[in-house]
Amino acid sequence: MEEKKEKNIEELFSEAKTYVDTRIEYARLVLIKRSAKVFADLVTNAIVAICFVLAFILGTVTLALFLSTLFSSYTAGFGCVALLYLFLAVAVYMTKEKFIEKVIVNFTIRKYFKKLQEDEEDEQKV
Numbered sequence: 333m334e335e336k337k338e339k340n341i342e343e344l345f346s347e348a349k350t351y352v353d354t355r356i357e358y359a360r361l362v363l364i365k366r367s368a369k370v371f372a373d374l375v376t377n378a379i380v381a382i383c384f385v386l387a388f389i390l391g392t393v394t395l396a397l398f399l400s401t402l403f404s405s406y407t408a409g410f411g412c413v414a415l416l417y418l419f420l421a422v423a424v425y426m427t428k429e430k431f432i433e434k435v436i437v438n439f440t441i442r443k444y445f446k447k448l449q450e451d452e453e454d455e456q457k458v
Contacts, residue, residue, distance in 0.1 A: 362455075365451075366451065369447065369451075373447075392413060392417075395413055396409050396410045396412075396413040397409065399412050399413065
């Protein structure tokens with residue numbers, strides 16, 4: 333009877349150790365998965381941002397050159413584009429707290445919770 337109890341206790345400890353090891357491995361894999369998703373998201377967002385910046389810069393130069401041909405002066409064409417950006421900067425500065433920051437914060441929070449929901453759905457499938 334004593335041997336059976338010892339054997340049961342040993343089996344119990346062995347199963348508990350296996351369970352803990354399995355949970356640690358699962359947590360590690362979930363962390364790796366989430367890290368990979370964050371890294372992939374950062375890389376793709378960086379590529380998209382770089383493409384937008386390049387398109388914006390080239391569009392600005394194109395607009396400046398177009399206005400330069402209309403005014404027959406490079407100075408006038410690039411000056412008009414500079415004034416356009418000055419007005420745009422002032423408008424953004426004046427409305428940033430009221431509109432722009434709220435939109436960015438809401439967009440970021442929605443994106444975070446959407447990714448969190450996708451992770452939970454993936455975990456439920458497994």
